[in-house]
Amino acid sequence: MADRLEVARTSAEVLAACEKGEKLGCVGLVPTMGALHEGHLSLVREAKKHAPFVVASVFVNPTQFGPNEDFDNYPRDLAGDQAKLASAGCDLLFAPDASTMYPPGDQTRVRVAALAEHLCGPFRPGHFEGVATVVSKLLGLVRPSVAVFGRKDYQQLKVLERVATDLFLRVQILGAPIVREKDGLAMSSRNAYLTPADRERACALSAGLSAAWRKHAGGERSSEALVNAALAHVIQVADSIDYVSLVDADTLQPAVGSVGGRALVAVACRIGKTRLIDNVVLGEDADPRAGMDDAARAG
Numbered sequence: 691m692a693d694r695l696e697v698a699r700t701s702a703e704v705l706a707a708c709e710k711g712e713k714l715g716c717v718g719l720v721p722t723m724g725a726l727h728e729g730h731l732s733l734v735r736e737a738k739k740h741a742p743f744v745v746a747s748v749f750v751n752p753t754q755f756g757p758n759e760d761f762d763n764y765p766r767d768l769a770g771d772q773a774k775l776a777s778a779g780c781d782l783l784f785a786p787d788a789s790t791m792y793p794p795g796d797q798t799r800v801r802v803a804a805l806a807e808h809l810c811g812p813f814r815p816g817h818f819e820g821v822a823t824v825v826s827k828l829l830g831l832v833r834p835s836v837a838v839f840g841r842k843d844y845q846q847l848k849v850l851e852r853v854a855t856d857l858f859l860r861v862q863i864l865g866a867p868i869v870r871e872k873d874g875l876a877m878s879s880r881n882a883y884l885t886p887a888d889r890e891r892a893c894a895l896s897a898g899l900s901a902a903w904r905k906h907a908g909g910e911r912s913s914e915a916l917v918n919a920a921l922a923h924v925i926q927v928a929d930s931i932d933y934v935s936l937v938d939a940d941t942l943q944p945a946v947g948s949v950g951g952r953a954l955v956a957v958a959c960r961i962g963k964t965r966l967i968d969n970v971v972l973g974e975d976a977d978p979r980a981g982m983d984d985a986a987r988a989g
């Protein structure tokens with residue numbers, strides 16, 4: 691029932707609720723920043739497969755936003771989130787305020803080195819440190835056996851896998867597939883910023899990734915040719931491009947020459963004022979525009 695979802699606001703409340711959850715078997719965690727959509731809810735459903743008691747957190751984490759980013763304007767809709775989480779089978783909503791997550795005296799930060807250095811790293815200084823820190827705090831509070839993250843934020847997923855391994859955390863980090871709109875656009879809370887014209891242009895990201903995917907499926911292995919296939923779409927519509935890159939899907943180091951194993955094509959660009967990201971793992975993921983007809987896929 692939408693209005694029956696329990697809400698914890700403080701660390702004492704979430705600790706008490708999670709102790710009850712542990713007695714049911716184990717706890718799953720889905721960290722989010724709210725303004726939830728079907729992509730987030732797919733993570734809750736995935737977590738439910740692994741844990742009888744699933745906690746979703748909604749916290750717009752100030753430490754992962756740069757000074758000129760959209761922290762103040764980030765969409766917030768806690769009542770709507772609560773109803774959506776209840777309908778997805780979530781057991782607890784943890785909605786702390788900043789003073790719960792960063793109480794007076796707080797001074798510990800978690801920083802991952804090489805994995806955070808490429809792709810979004812140079813364009814969002816401090817971002818992954820903020821993410822790694824807040825997720826470490828959430829893992830400490832909730833003590834889940836499993837935590838589920840979307841592959842939409844592929845670099846974030848890799849950074850958090852590293853944190854869990856390096857800090858010997860007793861949690862399984864799971865990555866879940868990207869959920870897309872019918873026209874291929876990856877769902878994102880930030881899509882709410884797009885004007886109708888921006889929204890149409892935003893399809894270029896998945897169209898570009900699909901073009902690279904199809905070239906790769908057709909046998910192309912030159913990293914330059916694969917990047918150019920994606921770039922050709924993005925460059926036509928983006929107001930600025932942070933990167934269109936091909937990297938090793940595990941190390942996130944740039945792939946040069948010929949693509950061998952798992953390779954990630956990742957895009958970050960601005961459509962209007964909105965920064966959008968998207969990606970595909972070649973040779974592993976489905977075509978980001980699978981199910982669309984040929985003309986639509988080609989964008």
Ligand code: AMP
Nearest residue numbers: 722723724729839840842843868869877
């Ligand atoms: P956010 O609220 O943007 O911080 O995202 C919270 C979690 O939801 C992260 O693990 C994201 O990767 C994941 N997520 C966001 N959008 C999608 C999507 N379209 N498909 C799958 N997961 C997503």
